[in-house]
Amino acid sequence: MEYGFTDLVNVGELHELMDVFCRDYSISCTVLDSFNNTVLSLPDDQSVPCEGNNTIRCYTCGCLHYEKDNVNNETDIGQKTYHLYRCTHDLTHAMFQFVFEGRHIASIFIGPFLQEYDMGCKGVVCNVPVLKNSDIEMFISRTCKFLDLLVNAGKLNLKLRTYESLLVDYEKELSSSREKISSLDQMKKELISIFSHEMRTPLSIIKGYNELLYDGILGPVCNAQSEALDKSLININKLERIVDSLQYVGIDxxxxxxxxxxxxxxxxxxxxxxxxxxxxxxxxxxxxxxxxxxxxxxxxxxxxxxxxxxxxxxxxxxxxxxxxxxxxxxxxxxxxxxxxxxxxxxxxxxxxxxxxxxxxxxxxxxxxxxxxxxxxxxxxxxxxxxxxxxxxxxxxxxxxxxxxxxxxxxxxxxxxxxxxxxx
Structure with a gap:
């Protein structure tokens, strides 16, 4: 199952994390999900991308359109790539995408800022930070590391909730199965009780008449008849044992x-x-x-x-x-x-x-x-x-x-x- 950025990340925790980073660098930051919905903007919506992927609204110089072909440069930090966008007043924005398990799930924008070799803004007096390339790379690296932690923790939490939901379903099934087993067990005990009760009376009668015959009370018996009756009584006793055993099955x-x-x-x-x-x-x-x-x-x-x-x-x-x-x-x-x-x-x-x-x-x-x-x-x-x-x-x-x-x-x-x- 594919999860979205807000499914995986606790936005409150992300807000606390990014607020610390933004204060450290005196910079603004905006986070978009893969559908370009704003997840987070710090501080106070000062830098918010428009709906188009190639448009950045700079709070200093208004809404400026940038085409990807006009991106000034592209830099790799390990496996992370970030893009720098410059407007007509030499203000710079940086954008990098966050990829999780091979899927792009968020875009992070920071800026505006001045790069270290910029002496000022063209025609505009700006109160924006000056960042070195190392500052930008450090910000992006720290953000990605902590996002990795948040997203992995979120995924584990989602799995846990899924397992908890499955466990609840299994417990319901188990409870239903227990009820069925209990009902079947009760039916078994009742059947055994009825069977053993119904068997006992005819067995007692059969045994009684066999003993009368064996003892000669109903008339003389020859040796062959006596042996046959003896074996018959032995097997009747075995049947009585079986009936007794069945009676014990249902007893607590x-x-x-x-x-x-x-x-x-x-x-x-x-x-x-x-x-x-x-x-x-x-x-x-x-x-x-x-x-x-x-x-x-x-x-x-x-x-x-x-x-x-x-x-x-x-x-x-x-x-x-x-x-x-x-x-x-x-x-x-x-x-x-x-x-x-x-x-x-x-x-x-x-x-x-x-x-x-x-x-x-x-x-x-x-x-x-x-x-x-x-x-x-x-x-x-x-x-x-x-x-x-x-x-x-x-x-x-x-x-x-x-x-x-x-x-x-x-x-x-x-x-x-x-x-x-x-x-």
Whole structure:
């Protein structure tokens, strides 16, 4: 975009600058833009060019016309060229053009003045300064240097205002996008909530009838039927986990009002989790090794939420454990914390993936042909539940050597019935 002189230069600052220069040299100055509009005239309009480029109105001798062919001389100062015009009374005017980025954007006129070799005016008594060529060149050089600074500063200021305007537009677009995303997110949560609610009832009915069949309550079943029902119940449990996971997607876990904190024994909770996963453990012929102290202290937590968290960790261990391998679960307490570890001998986690395994929907292998199924929600939900219990979760893993998930939770203060605060 091409800017005009007055777009780039603060006229007030230019006035202050040129006023100082004009006083230093006791000379008049006029600045025109590229359309020959007067931008500045000092002092008091004493020297003002007319509309034509070749006409100068001298306040001493009136309006005199000069043709460019009659220019007395032309002098270069570095890359700056100035022209001297003389009138019939030997008064001189100088004019130079200011060029910025290859474009002529202003013309500066100074005068009238007498040159150093002039002895006076022909027929006119003038009160005008006498300037040497070096004075003229110094005036022009100083003016051009400061104009360069003003114009470059003006250009930067214009760019800044343009960027500020763009930023305002981007902020409006971003705000609109946020509103759309928020609306879509709310729709997603509502859809997930409806889906999980509608799935839960038929799943419960299907599971109930399968258990009745498996237990022989509806009639005797042969071994083949029993095995089929067993596999059916295993997959129904997996579907229940998926429905549970979807319910957690729309929950704000920072809101502790959704938690029902009560005293509970962690070993009982782990035992319940193992019973619930017994079919999956049996199917892969896995061995379980548990190690809990006899004096297991009480913690304060939401048994349903912690059951889900431990179920996700146990399901994870079962899924990645080789057939017939061992899963170890141990607990200990130290100071005001209870520590629980779940270890498998599975495939392990690549080191570059460890920092991301607790991210929502993250899967180490997201291809459609991946060996291990899953939605990438379990570990993220587990972490959020543990964090809301003022606990921590981390993992140690090596490729082909298995993984160990470590959880620590605050013990319940028996005197106040609340958590011990972690230091």
């Amino acid at each position: 876990h920072s809101d502790t009002h959704i938690y029902d904190f009560l005293p509970l024994n962690l070993s009982d909770l782990v035992e319940t989790t193992l019973v619930h996963s017994a079919r999956s453990i049996k199917e892969k012929q896995l061995k379980l090794h548990t190690e809990f102290p006899d004096d297991m202290p009480v913690i304060r937590g939401d048994s349903k939420k912690l059951f889900h968290a431990f179920s996700y960790l146990l399901d994870n261990a079962i899924k990645f454990s080789p057939q017939g391998s061992t899963i170890s679960i141990s607990a200990r307490h130290e100071d005001d914390r209870l520590y629980l570890s779940i270890r498998d001998n599975g495939v392990g986690i690549p080191e570059e993936n460890i920092s991301r395994i607790f991210e929502e929907f993250y899967q180490g292998d997201s291809s459609l042909t991946r060996k291990y199924s899953g939605m990438g929600l379990g570990l993220n939900i587990c972490q959020r539940i543990i964090n809301c219990h003022k606990g921590n979760i981390r993992v140690e893993s090596r490729i082909n050597q298995g993984s160990t998930f470590h959880i620590d939770l605050p013990l319940m203060n028996p005197e106040s019935n609340v958590f011990f605060e972690a230091e």
